[in-house]
Amino acid sequence: MSDMTQTPPNDSETKSGLSRYVPLIAILAVAVIGAFTLKDYLSFDALRDNREALIAFRDSNYLVAALGFLAIYIAIVGFSLPGGTIATLTGGFLFGTTFGALFNVTGATIGATLIFLAARYGLGNRLGAKLENSQGAIKKIKDGIDENQWSMLFILRLVPAVPFFIANLIPAFLEVPLHRYVISTFFGIIPATFVFTSVGAGLGEVFAKGETPDLGIIFEPHILLPILGLSALAVLPVIIKAITGKKDI
Incomplete structure (x- = not known):
């Protein structure tokens, strides 16, 4: 006779599976709430109106402010809240171009890594396994990315047209190693972050004139062309592999 007292199958596995989505659900919930409640606080107007109080606090409590x-x-x-650009400008405004860029890049890298880990924990491993076991064009695309991970990761970060949130998620779904993600994020966002931080460092004059900063500066030729040049360098190994047929460089 079969054992009729066995524990129902997959019960604990189901609970464990559901718990994997908790980090992603939390991020999504906070992002939605923040979109409606924080947009007035994380804005250029808020920075302009509170600039004197922020500077005074920085001058008296630099370490705490930093x-x-x-x-x-x-x-x-980390929670994909509105105001990323304003935060970058604020970093330059409060701490100058050099230290502001360092704080901005560090904060963005840590926050992006939190999203990466949450996405991988919730969906990345399963989706990556499905892509690995798939057939046809999807499998070829994944294999192509796997063979050129460093180049693809840097391109995602260097090209201004790729939304930062999307660039955080794609590597998690493609089983990119954590160390590659962190390194490519930190160094890949430096050019654009440095540009916006330098704009923030000059906000004192902008405020004095009653103007708003020109955030389209990153698309001006003298800024955009060097960034595109770095992107071309990032894609160069892919081209060499295609020509030589080598798997690794």
Whole structure:
């Protein structure tokens, strides 16, 4: 006779499977709530209206201001809240181009890594396995990306047209190693972040004139062409592999 007292199958597995989605659900919930409640606080107008109080606090509590700014930046990126560009400008405004860029890049990298880990934990491993076991064009695309991960990761970060949130998720679904993701994120976002941070460092004059910053500066030829040049360097190994037929460089 069969054992009729066996524990119902997959019960614990189901609970465990559902718990994997908790980080992603939390990020989505906070992002939706933040989109409606924080947009007035994470805005250029808010920065302009509170600039004197922010500068005074920075001057009297530099370390606390720096750590607080870094924590806020991580939260903005990690929860995909509105105001990423304003946060970058604020970093330049409060801490100057050099330190502002360092804080901005560090905060963005840590925040992006949190999204990466949440997406991988919730969906990335399963989706990656499905893509690996797929057939036809989808499998070829994944194999092509796998063979050129470094180049593809840097291109995602360097090209301004790729939304930052999308660039955070794609690698998680393609089983990219964590160290490659972190390194390519940190160094790949430096050019664009440096540009916006430098704009933020000059906001004092912009405020004095009652103007708004020109965020379209990144698309001006003297800014965009060097970034595209770096993107071309990133894709060069892919071209060499295609020509030589080598698997690894």
